[in-house]
Amino acid sequence: EAGVAQSPRYKIIEKRQSVAFWCNPISGHATLYWYQQILGQGPKLLIQFQNNGVVDDSQLPKDRFSAERLKGVDSTLKIQPAKLEDSAVYLCASSLSASGSVAYEQYFGPGTRLTVT
Amino acid sequence: DQQVKQNSPSLSVQEGRISILNCDYTNSMFDYFLWYKKYPAEGPTFLISISSIKDKNEDGRFTVFLNKSAKHLSLHIVPSQPGDSAVYFCAASGSGNQFYFGTGTSLTVIP
Numbered sequence: 001e002a003g004v005a006q007s008p009r010y011k012i013i014e015k016r017q018s019v020a021f022w023c024n025p026i027s028g029h030a031t032l033y034w035y036q037q038i039l040g041q042g043p044k045l046l047i048q049f050q051n052n053g054v055v056d057d058s059q060l061p062k063d064r065f066s067a068e069r070l071k072g073v074d075s076t077l078k079i080q081p082a083k084l085e086d087s088a089v090y091l092c093a094s095s096l097s098a099s100g101s102v103a104y105e106q107y108f109g110p111g112t113r114l115t116v117t
Numbered sequence: 118d119q120q121v122k123q124n125s126p127s128l129s130v131q132e133g134r135i136s137i138l139n140c141d142y143t144n145s146m147f148d149y150f151l152w153y154k155k156y157p158a159e160g161p162t163f164l165i166s167i168s169s170i171k172d173k174n175e176d177g178r179f180t181v182f183l184n185k186s187a188k189h190l191s192l193h194i195v196p197s198q199p200g201d202s203a204v205y206f207c208a209a210s211g212s213g214n215q216f217y218f219g220t221g222t223s224l225t226v227i228p
């Protein structure tokens with residue numbers, strides 16, 4: 001079974017530039033998550049999709065971050081404009097449906113390491 | 118506010134001995150807990166989980182214990198192997214909602 005795919009693996013940009021990350025979840029996984037992991041910290045949820053609808057984006061800095069999951073499969077996360085504090089690893093994860101009271105373990109991609117200079 | 122805490126940033130254990138990684142949480146609504154293992158330059162990999170209706174779950178060399186009254190869980194690895202050297206994250210969720218992750222514990226198993 002193929003895992004969660006992410007690209008690019010590494011990205012270096014200057015502050016105020018734009019960047020986009022791509023994620024392809026495991027086939028059949030309805031729920032997709034984007035996490036930000038700053039060095040020395042645990043992953044922090046940015047946004048959660050159920051199929052192509054947003055379930056939770058309460059911690060997404062909406063003035064500069066946006067995400068979409070067209071057709072309920074692939075997803076892109078965009079930062080525009082980037083700030084120095086956005087330097088982090090951006091992880092995409094997917095799971096079976098997280099609806100109701102049942103939680104399922106999430107499967108993570110390798111992440112994209114973003115450096116903003 | 119950190120709802121899931123791993124107070125030990127690092128742990129070193131001799132090969133063959135037991136590794137015990139600890140995790141504390143503050144939200145009494147959490148009812149599902151997971152441990153993830155992460156190697157450098159890779160995403161976290163699911164290791165083992167436990168529901169709040171249990172106090173122990175075992176999978177091979179890995180056992181997770183849950184103490185709901187103390188809001189504490191621990192991961193035991195017996196026997197520890199050099200390949201277990203990685204960063205371990207605990208995560209917690211309530212009612213199928215988002216998972217909250219701890220800050221991780223870096224385990225080094227010394228051959």
